[in-house]
Amino acid sequence: MNDIVLDVSDVNKTFGGLQALSNINLKINKGKTHAVIGPNGAGKSTLLNVCVGRLEPDTGSVMFDGTNLTGRTPHEINQLGVARVFQTPEIFLDLTLLQNVEIAALARRDGSFSFNPFKAMAAEKELTREAEHMLGEVGLGKLTEEHTGNLSRGDKRRLEMAMCLIQHPKLLLLDEPTAGMSRHDTNRTIDLLKRIKEQGMTKVIIEHDMHVVFSLADWITVLAQGTIIAEGTPDEIRGNPKVKEAYLGGAEV
Amino acid sequence: MASITQFNPSSPKRDLIIMVVFAVAVLTAPIWLAPVGASYPDLLQRFAIFGIFALGFNILFGLTGYLSFGHAAFLGVGSYAAVWIFKLLTMNVVLAIIFGVLVAAIFAVVVGFICLRRSGIYFAILTLAFAQMFYNLAYSVLTPITNGETALTLALDDPRAIDAMFGVDHGAGLPAPSLFGLELTGFTAFYFCAVVLIIAFWVSLKIFRSPFGLKLLAIKSNQNRMLYTGFNPKPYLLVAFVISGMYAGLAGSLMVITDPLAGAERMQWTASGEVVLMTILGGAGTLIGPLLGAGIIKYFENIFSALHHAQLAESFGFLPNALVEPVVSVVSLFVGEGWHLTLGILFMLVVIFLPGGLMEGIRRLSAYVRAKRAGDGEETVAGGATQPSE
Amino acid sequence: MDTILLQLLNGLDKGGAYALIALGLTLVFGTLGVVNFAHGALFMLGAFVAVSVNALFTISKRVKDESVTFFDAYKEQPYLEIWFGDTGTALIQWSVPIAILVAIPVMLVIGLAMERGLIRFFYKRPHAEQILVTFGLAIVIGEIIKATYGANPIPVHAPPPVAGAAPIGALFGGNEALVYPWWRLIYLAGSLGIIAAVFSFLQFTTYGMVVRAGMADRETVGLLGINIEKRFTIVFGIAAVVAGVAGTMYTPILPPDYNLGMNFLVLSFVVVVVGGMGSLPGAVLAGFLLGVVQSFASIGAVKEIVPGIDQIIIYLIAVGILLARPRGLLGRKGVMET
Numbered sequence: 001m002n003d004i005v006l007d008v009s010d011v012n013k014t015f016g017g018l019q020a021l022s023n024i025n026l027k028i029n030k031g032k033t034h035a036v037i038g039p040n041g042a043g044k045s046t047l048l049n050v051c052v053g054r055l056e057p058d059t060g061s062v063m064f065d066g067t068n069l070t071g072r073t074p075h076e077i078n079q080l081g082v083a084r085v086f087q088t089p090e091i092f093l094d095l096t097l098l099q100n101v102e103i104a105a106l107a108r109r110d111g112s113f114s115f116n117p118f119k120a121m122a123a124e125k126e127l128t129r130e131a132e133h134m135l136g137e138v139g140l141g142k143l144t145e146e147h148t149g150n151l152s153r154g155d156k157r158r159l160e161m162a163m164c165l166i167q168h169p170k171l172l173l174l175d176e177p178t179a180g181m182s183r184h185d186t187n188r189t190i191d192l193l194k195r196i197k198e199q200g201m202t203k204v205i206i207e208h209d210m211h212v213v214f215s216l217a218d219w220i221t222v223l224a225q226g227t228i229i230a231e232g233t234p235d236e237i238r239g240n241p242k243v244k245e246a247y248l249g250g251a252e253v
Numbered sequence: 254m255a256s257i258t259q260f261n262p263s264s265p266k267r268d269l270i271i272m273v274v275f276a277v278a279v280l281t282a283p284i285w286l287a288p289v290g291a292s293y294p295d296l297l298q299r300f301a302i303f304g305i306f307a308l309g310f311n312i313l314f315g316l317t318g319y320l321s322f323g324h325a326a327f328l329g330v331g332s333y334a335a336v337w338i339f340k341l342l343t344m345n346v347v348l349a350i351i352f353g354v355l356v357a358a359i360f361a362v363v364v365g366f367i368c369l370r371r372s373g374i375y376f377a378i379l380t381l382a383f384a385q386m387f388y389n390l391a392y393s394v395l396t397p398i399t400n401g402e403t404a405l406t407l408a409l410d411d412p413r414a415i416d417a418m419f420g421v422d423h424g425a426g427l428p429a430p431s432l433f434g435l436e437l438t439g440f441t442a443f444y445f446c447a448v449v450l451i452i453a454f455w456v457s458l459k460i461f462r463s464p465f466g467l468k469l470l471a472i473k474s475n476q477n478r479m480l481y482t483g484f485n486p487k488p489y490l491l492v493a494f495v496i497s498g499m500y501a502g503l504a505g506s507l508m509v510i511t512d513p514l515a516g517a518e519r520m521q522w523t524a525s526g527e528v529v530l531m532t533i534l535g536g537a538g539t540l541i542g543p544l545l546g547a548g549i550i551k552y553f554e555n556i557f558s559a560l561h562h563a564q565l566a567e568s569f570g571f572l573p574n575a576l577v578e579p580v581v582s583v584v585s586l587f588v589g590e591g592w593h594l595t596l597g598i599l600f601m602l603v604v605i606f607l608p609g610g611l612m613e614g615i616r617r618l619s620a621y622v623r624a625k626r627a628g629d630g631e632e633t634v635a636g637g638a639t640q641p642s643e
Numbered sequence: 644m645d646t647i648l649l650q651l652l653n654g655l656d657k658g659g660a661y662a663l664i665a666l667g668l669t670l671v672f673g674t675l676g677v678v679n680f681a682h683g684a685l686f687m688l689g690a691f692v693a694v695s696v697n698a699l700f701t702i703s704k705r706v707k708d709e710s711v712t713f714f715d716a717y718k719e720q721p722y723l724e725i726w727f728g729d730t731g732t733a734l735i736q737w738s739v740p741i742a743i744l745v746a747i748p749v750m751l752v753i754g755l756a757m758e759r760g761l762i763r764f765f766y767k768r769p770h771a772e773q774i775l776v777t778f779g780l781a782i783v784i785g786e787i788i789k790a791t792y793g794a795n796p797i798p799v800h801a802p803p804p805v806a807g808a809a810p811i812g813a814l815f816g817g818n819e820a821l822v823y824p825w826w827r828l829i830y831l832a833g834s835l836g837i838i839a840a841v842f843s844f845l846q847f848t849t850y851g852m853v854v855r856a857g858m859a860d861r862e863t864v865g866l867l868g869i870n871i872e873k874r875f876t877i878v879f880g881i882a883a884v885v886a887g888v889a890g891t892m893y894t895p896i897l898p899p900d901y902n903l904g905m906n907f908l909v910l911s912f913v914v915v916v917v918g919g920m921g922s923l924p925g926a927v928l929a930g931f932l933l934g935v936v937q938s939f940a941s942i943g944a945v946k947e948i949v950p951g952i953d954q955i956i957i958y959l960i961a962v963g964i965l966l967a968r969p970r971g972l973l974g975r976k977g978v979m980e981t
Contacts, residue, residue: 052481078483090481092474095467099260103471106464107483115492117456117465121262124464147259163482320771322778367962371969374678374770375920378912379965385909386958394951522905526778533775586790594790597782604776605764 003030005171005202006051011060013046020046022226024060028171028219031200033193035213038223039246044206045087047223048173051204052084053077065170075112083164087175089156091148097159098144101131104163131166138162138192154185158192165196172196174205178212190215214238222246259538260467268458271540275454279447283440291552294443295511299551301446302507305453307531307543309500312460313493314529315538318473320377322525323364323384327357327498329391329520331505333398336405336515343415344428346437346445350506357502358495365494369487372476384525391517404516430510437510446507453500454544460496461540469493501528523593530600536610545611550596557595560588645812645821650938652811656827656896658934659834660686663889664911665918665926666841667882673858673921674875677762678770680777683908684784685750685883689890690899691788692749693742697799700735737802739895746891747884754883758876781904789901796898801826806895826895833892837885838927844881845923854878858921913961919974929972933957 008026012019021043028034036044049055051062053074062069069077078084092100105127110116135141138158143151148159157177164172177193178186186209193203193216207213213220213234220237222230224246230237237243278285282300286292291300310324331353338349368379391399399405407427416423423429430437437445460466472479472486479486509515518524531550536542565581565588572580587595607614668682703719723731734741761780765773800806805825812821845851857871890899897903914933918925939945941953964971 073485074480075483075485078481084481086481090475090478092471092478094474095260095470099467099471103467104482106468110464112483112485113488115465117460117463119464120265120268120459120462121260121464121467122264122462167483318771320774322774367965370965374774375916377678377771377774378916379961381909382913382958382961386955389954390951393954522909523782526782529775529778591786591790594783594786597779597786600779600782601761601776604772604779605761608768608772 004028005030005065006204007063008047008051009060009063011047011050011057011062013043013050013055013057019226021050021057024226024228026221026228028202028204030202031197032218033197033203033205033216035205035207035217035220036223037207037210037213037220041225042223043226044223045175046226048084048175048204048206051077051173052082078107078167078169079112081167081170082173083167083169083171084173085157085160085164085175085177087179089153089160091156091160091163093149094147096145096147097135097140097151098128098131100148100159101134101162101166102127105131105166108167134162134166135159137165137195139188154181154189157181158189161189161192168201170202172201172203174203174207176206176208178207178209186212260470261461263462268462271458272451272455276451279451280444282447283443289552291555294439296551296555297443298446298507298511299555300548301443301450302504302511303528303531303547303551304450304544305507306501306504306528307535307547308453308457309497309504310528311497311532311537311539311543312457312500313497314532315543316461316466316469316473317490317493319369319372319490319494320529321368321380321494321497322377322522322529323380323382323387324497324501324528325522325524326364326384326387326520327361327501328505328508328524329387329515329517330360331357331502332509332515332519333391333405333505334502335506335509336407336513337398339407339413339428339430339509339513340411341414343413344421344423344430345415346430346432346506346510348415349430349510350449350503353506353509354499354502357505358499361495361498361502362491365491365498369490369494381522381525384520384522388517388520388522391520399515399517401517404514407513427513430513442511445510449503449507453503458540465489465492526600527596530596530603533608533610534599534603536612539610539612542610542612549611553595554592557588558590558592561585645818646942647939648811648821649823650942651935652823652827652831654935654938655831655931656934657938658931659831660889660893660907660930661911661914661934662927662930663834663837664886664907665914665930666838666923667886668911668915669918669921669923669926670841670878670882670885672915673923674854674878675758675762675766677765677773678777679762680774680908681757681780681784681904682777682882682886683904683906683911684781685754685886685904686890686893686907687788687899687901687904688753688784689746689750689887690894690903691792691890692746692887693739693799693891693894694792694797694899696742696745697735697738700738736800739799739801739891742799742894743888743891746887750884750887751880753887754880755876757883758879762879763872763876781908785901785904792901794900796900798898799894801829801895805829824896830892830896834889837888841881841885842923850874910957913957915971917961917964917971919971922971922973925971925973933960936960 004027006026006028008024011021011024013021024047026034036047038044046055050057051064051069053069053072053076056070064077064080064082067080069080072080092103095103102121102124109127132141132144135144138161140155140158140162143155148156151159161174161177174193178189181189190212193205197203197216203216205213205216217234220232220234221228222237222240222243229246230240230243232240279301282297283292283294286297291297306324306328310321314320334356335349335353338352342348364380364383368376368383371379392401409427413421413423413428416428432445435441468479468484468489472484472489476486505515505519508519527550531546532543533546534549535544535546565584566577569577569580569584585591603610609616664682664686667685668679671677671679671682700723701721703721704725705717706720706725708716708718721731721735723734725731727734757780761776765776807825808822809825809828810819810821811823811828812818845855853871854874857875890903893899910933911930914929915926917933918927918929937953937957940956946952
């Protein structure tokens, strides 16, 4: 019985002489919400990109649920059970909200490729019901037939979350899920993420908003200039002087 | 929002109605096209054949957004393959069509596999380059297969092995293509093509309504999201490419049923450009649009390219004498030999003013009419834009 | 040995044309972000500037042919000869070099008109639409030329002093019998000259520096308050002149017809892909390289081993490059990757 879902060990990544990540070691336990914080340029997004196969680490390895992720393509990694919410919402514009979520559900059901030109989408009743339910869960239940181009930024991100959640991923990666959201929207998102947590989904959150971090995280890793400078429970991090220094007088911490 | 990227799941009942209306419309085309002088079999067949070609092209371009500039190559390959079946094995068209489609599919797999390694402009250039390569080869090294400039035709002393085996007697002259003994000439040939068109349309409709079609549209919409949602876009694109290549091969083999002759000019870039034009003129990504575009272009080609100086002088006879000659000489630039000039200008006008094609125009018009009727003085946007930007 | 030298020269000639068209394509793409399918048509128009100048010079009057005495015979005599005698004859014979001078302003005007009249409306539109509209334009230009000059190739000759063959064998101390057309040598020198001129313009003038900076990072340069649009318009004009003059110079080598543009365009696109989209040196390098390779592939001995290789070698190389190094020989990462 292995409780570690994601195991990042000794990962290094340089971009033309710039050390973006150096000797990163992270272990993320099943069912936990793990926040990665740090100032701009600390390497948070790079770390996430390494985890989803967008970037390959120079050295070290990323193990997910017993599988080595290095060298795998993003769609393979997704099929293994890793879903990602982007910093700027990546959704299918022009399609309806329902169709966006249905596509994600199809990926879970049919795998990375399936050829079924003589099946009708209209006959996928089960899939549609599930997608509608999921949209309701994230608070977009009234907009299922709308085209996504009309959505606000916050709604787009919620839609993206619905697309990830319907895949029932083992690991959900969230890159600043509340950036650019109003306080009201942020709180709704926090509630949503808390509800997911109850279902036992493992999450990694990159976030600037400390309110979000401290409401959700079980464990926090602080990155600065590509290295881990502190790790611990929210309470430990709150009192850590090194962290305060890294945030240059981030008094709110 | 440039092009129409919408998925319509429709319902089985609605699709059935569409199919019935479509089939009736196609089969009665000789009647309702009579008033515009387009009801003779030769032209009707061309409508059907180019309709199939455009339908197939639309599956690639309309659904995935990948713009191929080399689809005429698959059409040409299909033609050559079908004529060879006529020459070597049998005049029965079934085998010729199957073989034509199959060979086109094989070519499409190879070309698609390579070209789909890139997207966007690269893809357009690569497909164009491949088509030019096939075109050059057909005129040079491959002349034993293609017969070069003289084009591949039937000959009296062709073996036709299967026909010979079953003792099919083709008489003294050159044999005509047949369907199990039914000679395919005149209206018989048209109805054959019409039935094939209806089947081709049905397949296209099915694809448009399927999860597969939805995924293709999603690839067009956001390939990155597709990757992170767990899809591998490459095989989807390749399958779409091959299907559209098979449609082209089907069109090519139907062409030689009408007229058993295959020439390399069928593979030229202008021919590839024509199918692009048909599709965007009608409306890429719409079900009916490409058929509409194919019909309109072939209809006007038929009329315009047949016009000549004397006819023009006659039709402009109502003008004062001094004007007739200048007017006629200007107009004759655009007709007869100059038909391609008209085509080029049409191409530009469509892209500049109506990139969504005629279907988009119809949509806008009906939205405008509805808005007029609905709101007096209400400020409704006449553009019919369903997706106002953020 | 001689065959190799001759084919090398042939290849460089052809490569010169590829390089010049590809250079313009790359410039326009790099600055304006537009893929111009009508760029080959500019090359073709340049060739027809030579045809037009020649046609203009040889507008003739029907005069009585004095050399025929036993019945009334007539012949065509150009007005230039009637008016200026030998000077007129010389003008006609030198019509290609004169056409080059004419082509520069003519092509500049055509290029600017094309950019202002059509291309600029497409900067913000999808690439597919840019391709389609310029493709339509290429057809229109080709058809206008066809309507004016007919479908057959029209030969235009090089001036008499350089119309013959240069004894290159003797010049290089090799085989005395080895000769090569003077005009082709001049053409090669001319293409190299134009390439050098374009590169020095980009390298050494402030104008060129801004253009280069704009190619690298359009937004930043725009933020500096420099009017990029206006400069880029002129870049389009320059690209048109480069392609046009290349076309004009090419007429004595290959009689132009209305299809010339598209034939060269397809190959030039392949050149751009091989060289690396967005890289000017890549375009030039790949242009010459592919010209030479194609030329060697058409040697009889090579064709005996691989029939038809000359027809497809360029495409095969393009496919190979694409599979092995999708960015092209000198392409930068991130250019046109989507």
